[in-house]
Amino acid sequence: MNRLADRVTGPVLAPRDEGYDEERAGWQTARRHRPDLVVGAAGPADVQAAVAYASGRGLPVAVQGTGHASAAVAAEGGVLITTARMSAVRVDADAGTAWVSAGTRWDQVVHRAAQAGLAPLSGSAPRVGAVSYTLGGGLALLSRTFGYSADHVRGLDVVTADGRLRHVTRDREPDLFWALRGGRDNFGVVTGMEIDLMPVTTLYGGALVFPVEKAAEVFGAYLQWAATVPEAMNSSVALISLPDVPAIPEPVRGRHTVHIRVACAAGGPGTGERLVAPLRAIGPMSDTLGELAYAEAGSIYNDPVAPGAVESGTAMLGEIDAAAVQAVLDLAGPHAPVPHVVELRHLGGRLAHPPAVGNAVGNRDARYLFNVVSRLERADIARIRPAHARMFEAITPWSTGGRFLNFMNGENAATQVRSAYDAADYRRLTDLKAVYDPENTFRLNHNIPPGRGLIRG
Incomplete structure (x- = not known):
């Protein structure tokens, strides 16, 4: 440990050291890392030193930015x-x-890009690591x-398991470039990335909230509406159980409500107003x-900022109908013994098209992403997990069998990783894992194990 500390600019902490708990903490509090060293x-040189130290001793490595999606924890013995x-x-306007450096949050990128009249492809929660x-x-x-x-x-x-800092692009180590974009932290610790920004300064967006009686x-x-809208329209619908606490505004405090969230990227406010008119007619x-x-x-979804203990699951769906909706509502309405957030995100559009430069992201044929999220502060894990299992069983007839990595952090996340990829892509990922991380040093994650292939980067 002392030799590593001499080579690292940042702190190197063991469980007995002051600051250890703060350093290992992340947004997700249900599963906390407890490594031998943090x-x-x-900077990149510190990452290189830490990876080299761990690899030389056969220790597993985990990486954490904001700690929103802990699928596996750095247990005792890990780094x-x-x-x-x-x-x-x-x-670069x-x-x-x-x-964007490794630990940057989306809100930091959004702020800097806005000064240039541009926007990143950030998600609903601005404080998630980019x-x-x-x-x-x-x-x-x-x-x-x-x-x-x-x-x-x-x-x-990216710093790979051999301690090398590599710069990878479509032309330079293209296999590794392909694998990292969708393979998450299985192939190394990414210390920075160059991304496209979009020519977007404003959008038409917000939320319509309805009483649960209209669910x-x-x-x-x-x-019916989602089947008709153009690619410019991005949206989701969710059944949300809100706690009765002062932080929740009236009139939705302490109620079950249905939220439609909208982000329309083109055509100005007139286009957005016209497109959402059928939804407004329901009477929010x-x-x-x-x-x-x-x-x-970020105000569209108002995702929670404070750390929390969350159990969640996800499934990719094809075309769905009223029977699918009823199957979910039967299990997630006000009568449900466990409060949930149950959401459908509309996919399709450009998501269904292969990118200009191929990557490992799978399940592009899905039409909807189904999520169920429960906070452990509001129910016991022994009640939440069976409730989630019943919900995923209920939607099986409409499922494609796939899942989405970003929302996969529940009990079965480790065994579901394969379902995030198309079958041929998963085989290629395991082959590349054997090349770049044959000892599976990076395994405390949504893990892809090394295969026996002979692909060379």
Whole structure:
């Protein structure tokens, strides 16, 4: 440990050291890392030193930015690299790109890009780490319009299991470039990435909120509406159980409600107003739709900022109908013994198209993403997990069998990784894992084990 500390600019902490608990903490509190060492990396050289130290001793390595999606934890014996100190953003307005360091949050990228009249393909929660989100695929607010965030990566700096810092692009180590974009942290620790920015300054967005008594009507109308909208329209519908606490505004505090969230990227406010008219006709109890700066787009979903203990699951769906909606509502309505957030995100559009430069993101034929999220502060895990299992069983007739990596952090996440990829792509990923990480040093994650292939980068 002392030799590693001499080579690292940031802190190197063991469980007995002051600051250890703060350094290992992330947004997700249900599963906490407890490694033998935490390295608070201040730059790529620190990451190289930490990976070399771990690899030389046969220790597993985990990496954490904001800690929103802990699929596996760095248990005793492992090394955790935290990247929050690496938060630089450089925007090239002329090229329409940004360079983003490993620990940067999306809100930091959004702020810098907005100064140049541009926007990144960030998600609904602005405080999520940009790099890990993108490596997992990245389902952005505007992904139906522009594609997955991973589709718009131009280059990556990554420290592989041999301790080398590599710069990879479509032309330089193309196999590794392909695998990282969708393979998350299985192939190394990404210390920075170059991404495309979009010519977006404003959008038409917000939320329509309905009483739960209209749930079946709202979900049914939403499905009919979603089948007709252009790629410019991005949306989701969710059944949400809100706690009775002062932080929740009236009139939705302590109620079950149905939310339709909208982000329309083109055509100005007139286009958005016209497109959402059929949904407004249902009669929402709250309506925040309007033109807003992209920098304020986090207000559309209002995802929680404070850390929390969350159990969640996800499934990719094909075409769905009223029977699918009823199957969900039967298990997730006000009568449900466990409070949930149950959501359908509309896919299709540019998401269904292969990117200009291929990557490992799978399940592009899915029409909807189904999520169920429960906070452990509101129910016991022994009740939540069976409730989730019943819900996923109920939607099986409409499932494609696939899942999405960014939302996969429940009990069975480790065994479901294969379902995030097309079969041939998964085989290629295991072959590449054997090349770049044959000892599976990076295994405390949504793990892809090494195969026996002979692909060379």
